[in-house]
Amino acid sequence: MKRIILFFLLTGVILAQNNKSDEILNKVKENFNKVNDYVVNVKIKVDVNFLKVPESKAEIFYKAPNKIKLKSDGFALLPKEGLNFSPNSFLQGDYTSILDREENVAGNDCYLVKVIPLGDKSDLILTNLWIDKNQFKIRKIESTTKSNGTFSINLNYNDSLKYPLPSSMVFSFNVAKMDLPRGITGDMNEEQNPEKDKQNKSKTTSGKVYVSYSDYKVNKGIPDSIFDEEKK
Amino acid sequence: MITLIRIELFKIFSKWRTYIGFMVIAVIVPVINLAMLAEGERSLDFMTRNLQQSFVFVGNLLNGYLVSYFILTSLAVHIPFLIALVAGDLLAGEATAGTYRLLITRPVSRMKLVASKFIAGLIYSNLLVLWLAIISLGIGIVFFGVGELIVIKSSGIIIFARGDVLWRFIIAYGFAGLSMTVVTAIAFLFSALVENAIGPIISTMAIIIVFIILSAIQIDFFRNIEPYLFTTYMSSWRMLFDDPINYAEFLKSVLILSGHIVVLFGVTAFLFNRKDILT
Numbered sequence: 001m002k003r004i005i006l007f008f009l010l011t012g013v014i015l016a017q018n019n020k021s022d023e024i025l026n027k028v029k030e031n032f033n034k035v036n037d038y039v040v041n042v043k044i045k046v047d048v049n050f051l052k053v054p055e056s057k058a059e060i061f062y063k064a065p066n067k068i069k070l071k072s073d074g075f076a077l078l079p080k081e082g083l084n085f086s087p088n089s090f091l092q093g094d095y096t097s098i099l100d101r102e103e104n105v106a107g108n109d110c111y112l113v114k115v116i117p118l119g120d121k122s123d124l125i126l127t128n129l130w131i132d133k134n135q136f137k138i139r140k141i142e143s144t145t146k147s148n149g150t151f152s153i154n155l156n157y158n159d160s161l162k163y164p165l166p167s168s169m170v171f172s173f174n175v176a177k178m179d180l181p182r183g184i185t186g187d188m189n190e191e192q193n194p195e196k197d198k199q200n201k202s203k204t205t206s207g208k209v210y211v212s213y214s215d216y217k218v219n220k221g222i223p224d225s226i227f228d229e230e231k232k
Numbered sequence: 233m234i235t236l237i238r239i240e241l242f243k244i245f246s247k248w249r250t251y252i253g254f255m256v257i258a259v260i261v262p263v264i265n266l267a268m269l270a271e272g273e274r275s276l277d278f279m280t281r282n283l284q285q286s287f288v289f290v291g292n293l294l295n296g297y298l299v300s301y302f303i304l305t306s307l308a309v310h311i312p313f314l315i316a317l318v319a320g321d322l323l324a325g326e327a328t329a330g331t332y333r334l335l336i337t338r339p340v341s342r343m344k345l346v347a348s349k350f351i352a353g354l355i356y357s358n359l360l361v362l363w364l365a366i367i368s369l370g371i372g373i374v375f376f377g378v379g380e381l382i383v384i385k386s387s388g389i390i391i392f393a394r395g396d397v398l399w400r401f402i403i404a405y406g407f408a409g410l411s412m413t414v415v416t417a418i419a420f421l422f423s424a425l426v427e428n429a430i431g432p433i434i435s436t437m438a439i440i441i442v443f444i445i446l447s448a449i450q451i452d453f454f455r456n457i458e459p460y461l462f463t464t465y466m467s468s469w470r471m472l473f474d475d476p477i478n479y480a481e482f483l484k485s486v487l488i489l490s491g492h493i494v495v496l497f498g499v500t501a502f503l504f505n506r507k508d509i510l511t
Contacts, residue, residue, distance in 0.1 A: 050388030051283075052475050054380070054396070058290065075291030075380040075391060083288055148286055173286070 021099040021113045025129075027136040028087045031164050035086075037063040037222045038165060041215045044076055048207030053077055060213075062086070067227045079209055081151055082171035087138060090127050094118040105130045105139045106156070123147055137164040149174040163218050171209040236344060240352035244318060247325075253314030253360050261303060261367045265375050268299050272376075279384055292379035296372030297397045301381060301473065303368045304404065308467060311408075312415040312440050313433075314360060319353045319419035320432030323504070327427035332509045346504045350420055350497055357416045358409040365405040383473045390475050404469040407486070411466040414489050415440065417496035424500045424507070462492050 040060050046053040058076035060083070061069040068084045070076060100112045110130040117124050123145045130140035141153040151173035158167035244250050268275075272294045283289070323346075326332045335345065381392040392400070415436060422432035443463040446454050458464050468485035471478055 052388065052390045054391065054393040070288055070290050072290050074394060075289065075293065077287050077289040077391075079286060080288050 021097040021111075024099065024111050024113055024131055024136070025087070025091060025097055025115070028129075028131055028138060028164075029091065031136045032087050033064065035062075035064065035163050035165065036219050037061075038163075038216055038218045039220070039222065040165070040213045040217070042076075042078075043212045043214075044078060045210040046077060046207070047210070048205065050205055051207070061222055061226050063222050063224070063227065064088075066092075067224070069227050071226075078211070079151070079171050079173055081143065081145070081148070081173075082153060082169065082209060082211065085138070085141070085153060085155060085166065085169065087129075090115065090124065090129065090141065090143065093122055095122075100128075102133070103130060106154070108139055109133045110139050135164070161216060163216070165213070165216055165218070167213055169211045169213070171211065172206065173209075174206050233344060233348060236340065236348035237351050237355075240322075240348050241355060244322075244352055244356055247318075247321070249321070250318050250356065252317060253311075254363055256310075256314060257307075257360070257364050257367055260307070261364070262371055264303055264306070265299055265371050268294070268302070269375060272299070276382075280382070280389075283389060292377060293382050293391075295376045295379035295381075296369060296374070297378060297381040297394075297401070299372040299376055300368045300401065301383065303364075303372075304408070304469070307364070309440070309444065311360065311364065311412060313437055315357045315412050315415045316419040316433045316436040318356050319416040320423050320436060321429035322349045322353050322420055323423040324426050324429045324432055325423075328429060336509050342505045343501060346424075346501050350417070350500070353416045353420055354413050357412040361405055361409040361412055364408075365401070369401065381473070385474070390473070392473070392475075400472045404472050407469040407472070407482075410486065410489050410493075411469075414462055414466070414492050414496070417493045417500070421496050421500045421503075424504050462489065465489055 038060075039062075042058050042060055043055060044058065045055045053075075056072060056074060056076040058070055058072035058078075061067075061071065062084070064086075065088055066084070066086075070078060070083060095115050095117045097113055097115045100114050103110055103112050110132055113129045113131060115124075115127040115129060117127075125144045125146060127144075128140075128142040129138055131137070132139050135157075137155070137157060139155055141155075142150070143152075144150045151171065153172075154170040155166040156168045157164070161167070276294050276298075277284070280289075280293070321328075326335055336342065338345075378394055378397075380394050381397045383390045383392070418439060419432050419436040422435045423429065426432060440463060443461045447458050447461060447464055465485040465488050468482055471482045471485075
């Protein structure tokens with residue numbers, strides 16, 4: 001009898017947590033869905049030890065629910081997962097979510113919600129979302145993917161903007177080190193060290209990308225043609 | 233002295249074989265550009281496939297700078313042959329033409345004579361490199377425009393901002409001119425020893441090819457002698473496409489190649505001064 005009561009109690013708690021986490025995620029989606037489209041100027045600084053890239057400027061175009069485009073007059077580079085920080089990109093398809101605990105992130109009280117996609121289609125294995133308790137904005141994301149390892153995104157917001165769009169983002173990640181055959185790079189004369197090559201080949205490497213956003217133009221209307229692939 | 237150099241330059245540019253180098257470059261470079269126009273995107277996609285797995289990037293990476301960099305890398309062995317073709321004929325050609333005695337009987341010291349010929353050869357080799365620079369950068373920029381330069385090394389990927397590339401090329405071509413001057417000096421030395429231009433041309437190329445092969449063999453013995461081979465330093469222009477640039481090593485390469493030129497010319501001048509002209 002006691003065991004049955006305990007079972008129902010536990011089930012009730014878990015269901016309540018699930019309901020609470022779903023409620024939180026729905027509020028986050030609702031908050032973000034105020035944004036139909038936006039254009040923003042970005043400055044991107046890449047800090048990865050095998051990749052040296054000059055600081056670049058670009059524009060990001062977004063149109064709900066999932067159209068996003070990076071454009072630049074020069075060269076610009078962004079991690080794939082860092083291009084679209086909308087909650088919809090992490091909460092697509094079927095998933096289950098659990099409210100784990102409350103935590104403080106950069107001075108903001110947040111809910112930590114764990115999201116596990118169901119099925120095999122999603123590249124995401126597990127995502128932790130730190131969601132601001134008061135404003136229902138995502139403050140931090142930590143995600144593990146099948147193809148690109150683990151990454152985390154820290155988002156900062158400018159309170160003067162009424163939409164949940166960040167003013168800056170720090171994207172931290174691990175990637176497998178580049179593995180290019182020497183001949184392709186043309187560096188036939190480069191000093192070769194087989195021992196060092198062996199070590200380097202097996203390493204993953206960590207890196208950070210710092211993105212600052214400015215001059216948001218929200219809900220001004222963006223034609224679909226912007227997102228068409230440019231003909232080469 | 234200026235008059236002597238002008239005379240030697242006139243002699244060099246009066247021969248049709250001098251224009252082979254310029255014509256070859258004028259043909260090969262556009263052909264490479266056309267090939268890059270047809271296949272460049274695919275090659276670039278292949279080169280950056282690992283980067284594309286994790287990143288999204290935009291920009292004109294297939295541009296004139298990348299094509300020029302590729303051309304500079306690819307022609308490093310072929311340009312010395314075009315240099316040796318002319319430099320090997322500077323002294324041996326006089327013997328072949330039977331004009332050696334006539335030349336020596338002029339009221340000009342042997343030292344001035346050999347110096348003027350060497351300087352003329354030096355001017356030719358640097359003009360050839362300048363021609364390569366103008367053609368490859370010019371045609372590359374016309375076909376592909378300018379943009380950031382992506383350089384893929386075994387240690388990683390470097391992308392240079394478009395405003396940070398041209399000065400590197402200018403110094404790189406300058407260094408290439410210095411490297412080709414070493415080739416000129418070697419061919420010139422051999423030219424002083426024989427009476428037929430074919431020998432110096434083939435000997436110079438043989439030395440370059442053998443040294444390059446020795447440098448490429450991954451055996452400790454050859455790795456120990458690598459620092460003593462001038463070919464090790466001829467591709468030091470690549471250091472300019474690194475971040476940060478190792479200026480100390482680059483300067484060392486400049487000094488070593490300059491030293492080779494001075495020594496080779498010194499030996500040539502010594503031998504020429506003592507040479508018995510019998511033809």
